[in-house]
Structure formats: C-alpha cells, structure tokens
Amino acid sequence: MPEIDTLLSVENLSTHFFTQQGVVRAVQDVSFSVKKSRTFAVVGESGCGKSITALSIMRLVPEPQGKIVAGKINFSGRNLLDLSEKRMRAIRGNRIAMIFQEPMTSLNPVFTVGYQIEEAIRLHQHKSKSDARDLAIQALQHVRISDPKRRIKEYPHQMSGGMRQRVMIAMAISCEPELLIADEPTTALDVTIQAQILDLLDQLQKQSQMSVLLITHNLGIVAERAQDVAVMYASRIAELSDCKSLFDNPLHPYTQGLLKSLPRLGFTGKRLYTIPGIVPEPLRFPAGCKFHPRCPIGCNDKRCQTVEPQLRQISDGLPRRSEAETGRAVACWFAPGYERPDDPK
Amino acid sequence: MNTDANTNGFLLKVDDLKTYFPVRKGLMRRTVGYLKAVDGVSLAVKPATSFGLVGESGCGKTTAARSILRLIPVTSGKIIFDNIDILAANSARMRDIRASITLVFQDPFGSLNPRMTVANIVGEPLKIHKKITGSELAEQVRLILSKVGLSADAINRYPHEFSGGQRQRIGIARALILKPKLVICDEPVSALDVSIQSQILNLLKDLQQEFSLTYLFIAHDLAVVQFTCDIVAVMYMGKIVEQAPVNELYNNPLHPYTVALMAAIPKISVSPQTSTHRLKGEIPSIFNPPPGCPFNPRCQFAGENCFSQNPPLVPVAGNNEHLIACWHIKK
Numbered sequence: 183m184p185e186i187d188t189l190l191s192v193e194n195l196s197t198h199f200f201t202q203q204g205v206v207r208a209v210q211d212v213s214f215s216v217k218k219s220r221t222f223a224v225v226g227e228s229g230c231g232k233s234i235t236a237l238s239i240m241r242l243v244p245e246p247q248g249k250i251v252a253g254k255i256n257f258s259g260r261n262l263l264d265l266s267e268k269r270m271r272a273i274r275g276n277r278i279a280m281i282f283q284e285p286m287t288s289l290n291p292v293f294t295v296g297y298q299i300e301e302a303i304r305l306h307q308h309k310s311k312s313d314a315r316d317l318a319i320q321a322l323q324h325v326r327i328s329d330p331k332r333r334i335k336e337y338p339h340q341m342s343g344g345m346r347q348r349v350m351i352a353m354a355i356s357c358e359p360e361l362l363i364a365d366e367p368t369t370a371l372d373v374t375i376q377a378q379i380l381d382l383l384d385q386l387q388k389q390s391q392m393s394v395l396l397i398t399h400n401l402g403i404v405a406e407r408a409q410d411v412a413v414m415y416a417s418r419i420a421e422l423s424d425c426k427s428l429f430d431n432p433l434h435p436y437t438q439g440l441l442k443s444l445p446r447l448g449f450t451g452k453r454l455y456t457i458p459g460i461v462p463e464p465l466r467f468p469a470g471c472k473f474h475p476r477c478p479i480g481c482n483d484k485r486c487q488t489v490e491p492q493l494r495q496i497s498d499g500l501p502r503r504s505e506a507e508t509g510r511a512v513a514c515w516f517a518p519g520y521e522r523p524d525d526p527k
Numbered sequence: 528m529n530t531d532a533n534t535n536g537f538l539l540k541v542d543d544l545k546t547y548f549p550v551r552k553g554l555m556r557r558t559v560g561y562l563k564a565v566d567g568v569s570l571a572v573k574p575a576t577s578f579g580l581v582g583e584s585g586c587g588k589t590t591a592a593r594s595i596l597r598l599i600p601v602t603s604g605k606i607i608f609d610n611i612d613i614l615a616a617n618s619a620r621m622r623d624i625r626a627s628i629t630l631v632f633q634d635p636f637g638s639l640n641p642r643m644t645v646a647n648i649v650g651e652p653l654k655i656h657k658k659i660t661g662s663e664l665a666e667q668v669r670l671i672l673s674k675v676g677l678s679a680d681a682i683n684r685y686p687h688e689f690s691g692g693q694r695q696r697i698g699i700a701r702a703l704i705l706k707p708k709l710v711i712c713d714e715p716v717s718a719l720d721v722s723i724q725s726q727i728l729n730l731l732k733d734l735q736q737e738f739s740l741t742y743l744f745i746a747h748d749l750a751v752v753q754f755t756c757d758i759v760a761v762m763y764m765g766k767i768v769e770q771a772p773v774n775e776l777y778n779n780p781l782h783p784y785t786v787a788l789m790a791a792i793p794k795i796s797v798s799p800q801t802s803t804h805r806l807k808g809e810i811p812s813i814f815n816p817p818p819g820c821p822f823n824p825r826c827q828f829a830g831e832n833c834f835s836q837n838p839p840l841v842p843v844a845g846n847n848e849h850l851i852a853c854w855h856i857k858k
Contacts, residue, residue, distance in 0.1 A: 227720040227721060227722060228720055342809055344809055345809070372583035372584055372747065372810075373583065373747065373788060373791040373792055374583065374787060374788060374791045374806045375583075375809060376791065376793075377790075377791040377793075377805060377806075378805065378806070380793075381805065399720070399721065400793060401721070401795055402792065402793025402794055402795050403793045405793065405794065405795050405796055406793045406794065407793075429795065429796065439722065440721055440722060441795065443721065443722060443724070443725035444721060444725070444750070444795060445724075445725070445728065445748075445750040445751050445753065445754040446750050446794075446795060447749060447750050447753060447777060447789065447792060447794070448753075448777065449750070449753065449754060450774070452732075453729050453732070454725035454728055454729055454754065455725065456722075456725045456726045456729060457722040457725075457726075460690045460692060460693070460723065461690070461720065461722070
C-alpha cells in the first residue's frame, strides 16, 4: 500500500504556561501528522489547546510564560524545535503560513493592504519593489478580489470582513507555502461569506497542492472540508481519525456526545442531547481521564477516575475503505478495540 | 388602560416598523441621508410561542428587537404589546412595559456587571420594578436560580467565577425574575461552546413550558432557530424577505436568499455534496442600498422587476402562513 507523503508530523508535543497560579498544561502529548495536499482539522471547544497547538508549530507561543516543554515537530525532514530563531523566521510565513480568526486585528490598520502583502514577499523572496507589487496584485487576483490594482491601495478599514479575510489569505499564500495553518478562519464571518472563503481555500489548495491545518470548533466545517481530523478535549487528543469514519462511527464518548448535542437542520425532536457539566479549567483538571466527570460510560469507573488513557491506535473492526485512510486512534478505556490491562485492584 | 389596540390574540404585533438612523456629514452635521436599519418590518407573536428572527450581521434583527423596547427611537410604525400601544406610551407606562418584556443578551461576559454579586444582578430588577427587598428578595433570587440550574451558593459570588454557560444562566435568571410575558433572546447561545449550547437551548425550552413564556428569538444560526422557534422570519437589509412556520420554512424554502442561507451552513455529514446555491458577492452597503429588491445584486434569478421595484411581503399561493417578498416566486 503506497503511503501518502507526510508533510508535517507532530510527536508528543507538550506546551505549558507557567503562571502565578500554577502550571497550565495547555497542550499535552499531542501527536498527529498532516499529509501532503490534504486538509487536517483540529476540532475542539474553547480552551482545549487547539490554537496553542497551531502556535507551537509556528513557534509563536508567547514567551516567557509559555514554553514547549517536550516533543518534536518534523517538517520536511527537520525538527522545527531545533532550528535557530533566524532559520525559523525563514520558514515562518514562507513555507508555513498562518491565517487568523479576526482579520481586523491581524492586519495593520496604518498600512495599505498592498504594502502588507508586499512586505511578506520582499522579506522572503528578495524581490524588487515593483516585482513585489506585481506579485501582490496577482495574489489578490488569486483570492478573487475584483479590481486588485485599486484595492491594493486601500486600508483594512475600507474593506468588509470577508474582504479582509481574503487579504489575509492572499498574504499567506503569496509565498506559496507548503502548509497553511488556518486558525478559525471563518468564525468571525457570516455564513454566506464563510462558505465563500472556505470554497476559496479549497480551490487554492487544489491549485497549489498545499496542505491545510484547519483549526475550528465547527464540526460542520470539518465534515465538509477536511480529510483527517483530531478531536481535542482538555489539552489532549481524544480521538484521531479520517473524517468519514469519525462522523459515521465516533469512538470517544466526547465525540459521540458532541455529535448528538448539535442542533441540526432537519432535527425535529423536542430536546437536544446534552453533555452534562462544563469543560474543566486547565488548573483544575480532574484526575484520570479528563472527560470522566461528564462521561456517560466512565463516570463511575475506577480506572477512568484514576488512570489517564493514552491515545492508542486501534482497529475499529471495519475494513479500510481506501489506502488514503489513516488508522484511527482513541484515548478511552471503553472504546472498542482499546487494549486494557487488568482492572486496577 | 388603552384598549383601542386590537391584537386578535397576539401578544405582540408590530406593524410597518421603521427605524432609520440619520447619516450626518460635514461641518454643520447636516443630515444627508438615512441608514434604514429596519425598513417596514411587520410581525405578530402569539402568546407562549417562539418567533425567530434570522439573518446575517447588519440585517437589522437586533435593531428591530431594541425598537420594540424603545431602547432606540423608532421612526414610524406601530407596536402593540399586550393591548398597549408602545410607541404612544409615556415614560411611566414604558417602565411597566419594560418589566414585562425582558432581554437575554448574546455576550455573557459583557452583559453582567463584574462588580456586582449574582444576588444583586439577578435581584436588581425586582428591587426596581416591584420594590421588593430583604428576605423576600433573597428568597425569590434563590428560587429563580434553582430554576435555571444554578446552586444556591452562587448567590454571593461574582460573574468572573463562572463559566460562559453559567453566566448565560445568570443572565436568563435576571430576565425571568420579573415573570415577564415576552423575553427577547438576542443570540443567546452564539457565544457559547457547542457542548454548552445544547444545555442552554434545552433550558430555554423547559422554562418556556414552565412559565408559558413567549420568546422573540434572534439568531443567525438556522439550526438553532429551527430547534427553538414556531415561526421564523428571515431578514435581509432591514426587511423580512420570507416568513413561515418553522417546518414549512425548512422543508420548502422559497426565497433565493433563504435557500442560499441554508445551503451555506456546513452540514454534519461527509456525503459529497455540491452546493449550487452559493451566493456571489457580499451584502451591499446599507448606506447605499440597490434600487428595487435589496437582494438583486446577489440573486441568480433577478429579472426586470427586481431592479425597479421592491417586492412586497405577501402569502404564497395556498398557504396563508408562508409569506415571501420576491418577484420571482409565483404566488
């Protein structure tokens, strides 16, 4: 079976924040890999560590409080965590680019959008000013902004939210990155504009073969746009799967609960399923499996209360539908196929 | 009591509501035009039902709700609530009305005063409107907190000690303590996490049954509205473009904008789907709306009429409850 090339692999990444109240374990032992020209989604609720995972890959974790304490981030044969800041800068924005949730605050209000796109191009590609301008106009054309020659002279406040997000994307793709990290790229936008932006990302991906690491809280976007997915809960990956298997047959009780609790178009029931309780605070994580206080299966189980399950590859018993399919992994003592040592005495 | 207003069994009736904001320019701040935030909205809400207003940001749904409470000056129209003409009410009468129409806000962080305890936040409406104090006040606060699923030890704590979902429960308790007839929920769950959203939506439904509440529910998420509401109106640029009972609207959406809005929602299924109803372009500037139907620049069916005249909101053939404002759809 020919394996699809891996572009980025994250191995046992842990990122902690050292605060006055204690150590916040924002990302704990996270491993996944992003394949070439595919979309990998990291989905989870606020505070689950998905954005910090993205920032860790970019090595943009705010220091000195935040620190990557363990793990490897392999990107095209190199561990990004071993690179000097100078060499990292040559990769950041060039080979790995990032777009953010709020296009208003991530663009500089006092420079024209043209200047901001050109800046990235001149920094990474050593082009002359006029060449950079041409490339910037091209980039705006790529993201389907009409009349780019005029738009390039505008300031961010003269544009709508969808337009600004297009500018952000133009900036990100201007250096033809191999990996685009999109951190909640459409959360601030209206649904009709959201659909346009996601369509645009799809088209760009097809044209350029780049990989996309999509960070989102919206399971609908994951279902429509991603091929592989990691579900995060309380700093850890709860479940790792290809997209189809996840939605057909979720294995982790948290994933199952999330999927059941969503109000969907066409739902006519009287009540929604709810996951009881709230997401635990990072400084007060429960012992054992962090989901056990809210879990319908494990809330009274001794093992779930005391021993945290690790993310393990399992076979869900179904034949693999294609060679592109990733194996599934889950962190739950009760998942089918999850190996359990003897019950604790 | 002013009983000239006949509302035919509706708790709230809004007729041709217009809320315009003047646009001023130049040294003299002369009014050069109007921003028509709400432009001729009519709706009627029956008691103990939920009426949903859906639309994208800037469509005027929040302005419409605030106009009903007269939190912003209304340009013209008629609002009858519980047989009282709201726009004709004097300030004392308005005070009473605001005790029977309450608001639940979107942002559970911004809508609670961080320097007040939960007891003060939830109890303040009672102090102001009913002049209740002391142990009776405390008793009522405790009662309503238990109704929204907060424990009694929440009383002396401050908002920052609670999670988003719990804060939204505090906001709901504050809205309900006066036993209002109408609760306006302005995007009550859009700031909450997925696993908390369903808790709050169920809570709002339970409370509606228990207290026979009437909701005016404002949201941008069609799935949320479908779960909560009986009748849904879709707004676009200050106007209602389609209105129908919830199942009718979702099974048989007619207005091209409603169809596109539904197609734009990411579906939770991985079956391949081609979306043919992708909208082109963005919402036009509300300062300078296009002539004719406001949706015409983005509409794939736009024909002659659409560029010259604004379509009225009229029932579709064979269904008096399904209203639509579109020249293209045969009535």
